[in-house]
Amino acid sequence: MHKKNDLIQRIQSSLPKLSKGQKLIANYILNHYDKAVFLTAAKLGSIVGVSESTVVRFANELGYDGYPKLQRALEELVKNRLTAVQRMEVASDRLEHQHVLRYVLQSDADKIKYTLEEIDEQVFDESVNAILNARKIYILGVRSSAALASFLGFYFNLLFDNVKLIHTNSVSEMFEQIHKLSSEDVVIGISFPRYSKRTLKAMEFAKSQNATVITITDSPLSPMTQYATYSLLARSDMASFVDSLVAPMSVLNALIVAISLKKKDEISETLSKLEKIWTEYQVYDNEDEDLNLTYSLNKK
Incomplete structure (x- = not known):
């Protein structure tokens, strides 16, 4: 079962055994979790009138290994519920005393680091094998995730002949494109907070058709x-x-590279053919040719 309210359940079940100060923290989180998620232990303690150490003990009492783990659970709870305006307000608070460029780049670097530490390599390898063995590969991502889906679709179309990038101007149009799904197919769905209902509906349908869902x-x-x-x-x-x-893009990059290595000989032949087409139809700017042309004109 999907336990999106696990933190709330922990707090509610722990209430009877909490100290008076810890109950103040619990009540604040239950009523203001959207604000509590962005508070340090010291700041949270200050707001409810308890010490920082009381906040840390509260996190431990709930079964979290320190306050940062509690904060992570809070983040999981609220991030899909914040509006764009609230997210902008959060960003303003976080960036108030920092340089934007340094903060954003460091934050993105941290996300890649955490992703590397947490991702399951066996699941990744099994995903690669499922994609390689698929009758047809469907790729779906909407809103900001559409950029990721488009990126993956571009490279997969160089690697495979059986790729379909789903365009979702409407729910009905989306289902018209995936209604022939079978157990031999793979559906790759991409979605991040705030999660798209259209993508979720498509994944639900794919599962009902016994397709492999990544x-x-x-x-x-x-x-x-x-x-x-x-x-x-x-x-x-x-x-x-x-x-x-940034981190999702890195994972997609890894997928593309892993699959291209498995299909190395086939890919080399495809790319050789494409290179001839690109050259003949001047798809890319050829800097060497431009330099040679300039040199020839100067000689004249």
Whole structure:
């Protein structure tokens, strides 16, 4: 079962044994979890009138190994519920005394680091094999995740002849494109907070058709995982109303590279053919040719 309210359940079940000060913290979190998630232990203690050490003990009492783990659980609870305006307000608070460029780049680097530490390599390998053996590969991502789906679709179309990038201007149009799904197919669904209902509906349908469902999402608590055969988790965050897609992009890069290595001989032949077409139809700017032309003109 999808336990998106696990933190709330922990607090409610622990209430009878909490100290008076810890109950103040519990009540504040229950009523203001959207604000509590961004508070340090000292700040939270100050607001409710207890010491920082009381806040840390409260986290331990709930079964978390320190306050940062409690804060992470809070983040999982609230991030899908914050509006774009609230996320912008959060960003303003976080960036008030920091340089934006340094903060954002460091934050993105941290997300890749955490993703590397947490991702399951066996699940990744099994996902690669499922994709290689699929009759047809469907790729779906909407809103900001559409950029990720498009990126994956571009490279998969170089690697495979059986890829379909789903376009979702409407729910009915989406189902028209996936209604022939079977157990031989793979559906790759990409969604991050705030999770798309259209993507979730598609994953639910794919699972009902016994297709292999690979989800690219941010957390075991993501609603995407309930439909997944394999879940590849990549950290995302609420640095601002702009979604951070750096870690998910790295995971997709890894998928593309892993599959290209498995199909190395076939890919080399395909790329050789494409290179001839690109050259003949001048798809790319050829700097060497331009330099040679300039040199020839100067000689004249």
